[in-house]
Amino acid sequence: MSPHSTSAPLYxxxxxxxxxxxxxxxxxLFISQAxxxxxxxxxxxxxxxxxDLERSILSILDDDVQVDKLKHPKLYHVDPDLSEDGHAARHKVIADHVQSVKSATLTxxxxxxxxxxxxxxxxxxxxSMVDSVRRLFSNIACPFTLYxxxxxxxENNPLTSDPAVLNAQSQKVKYHDGDCLDTLLADVKSIASQYRTAMIPSSLEITAAEYDAFLWANHYMVKLMPWQRVTCVRLLLVSMGQLTPLPPDRI
Structure with a gap:
């Protein structure tokens, strides 16, 4: 984006x-658009x-020098009566001043x-955020710090990164009269997706014993949760008369 752009694109x-x-x-999606x-x-x-930020500004440096000449003509004046060495010294002073003007403008x-x-x-x-989330970070004026x-x-919240917390969270997914089943299933799908990410150890620089302990402490929840949720949703549909119960030998 041009450094001189003034209109802010929106997510x-x-x-x-x-x-x-x-x-x-x-x-x-946010990163793709960013x-x-x-x-x-x-x-x-x-x-x-x-x-390319500084390079895009170079074109205006000469313009600023011309403006400075109009404002301070004496700084660019060369006395014609100066000796050859005097002329050389004077032009050196002017060149240094021009460089300082350009440097100040560039900075x-x-x-x-x-x-x-x-x-x-x-x-x-x-x-890219709803008002309630935006208000949480309203005192942050740096894009790096905000992100x-x-x-x-x-992302680093235990609600989305700790298998045990996710397991407890999955137990709270329940149907209530008037709830949208699409929303309920979206929650189930989201938790299952987070499980897959949560099952990656936070550091791969761990011993085999540590990895074994991590895996065995959490793997059963990954297997249990999707079927547990499917069973829950099926029972809800049955209770609502929208699905025929399975025969005993199929349960």
Whole structure:
């Protein structure tokens, strides 16, 4: 994106809400769109500066020198009565001044352009969340810090990364009169998906014994949960008269 762009692009897709399951759907779509706007690195690297940022500002440096000449003509004046050495020394002083003007402009414009791009990246990230989530982070003005805080809250949350917590969470999926079955099944599918991710150890630099302990402590829940939820949903449908009960030999 041009450093001189002033209009902030907005996220287009299902927003991130305060349900952990939406984070898994939101993240890849958000990053894909952020890539298209060249915002992604602002979320990954706090000190990120686009490689072409300064180059895009070079075209205005000569204009600033001309403006400075109009404002301070005496700084560019060369006395015709100076000796040859005097002329050379004077031109050296003027050249140094021109360089300082360009350097000051480059520094100032780079800072302004970088600030503008970070603001656009922040606006884009904020546009991808519902109001309730946005309010949780309303005091954060840095795109890197905001994205890091979102990931910390949702991705690194034990509600989505601890198999034992997920197992307890799965027990809370129940049907109530008026509930939408599509929503219920979406919750079941989301928890099952999170299980697969949660079953990857947080660090692969562990001993065989540690991995064995982790696997055996949690693997049974992965096997149990999907069938447990399917059975639960089936019983709900049967109780609602929308499904024929299985014969005893099929249960």
């Amino acid at each position: 287009n897709g299902p927003p991130l809400d305060d349900h952990n399951r939406t984070f898994l759907e939101w993240k890849p 890539d298209g706007h060249e915002f992604t690195q602002f979320y990954m690297n706090k000190a990120y500066v686009p490689s 100032s414009e780079t800072a302004k352009s970088l600030s503008r791009l970070r603001a656009l990246a922040l606006t884009f990230l904020n546009s 890091e805080s979102i990931v910390s809250r949702f």
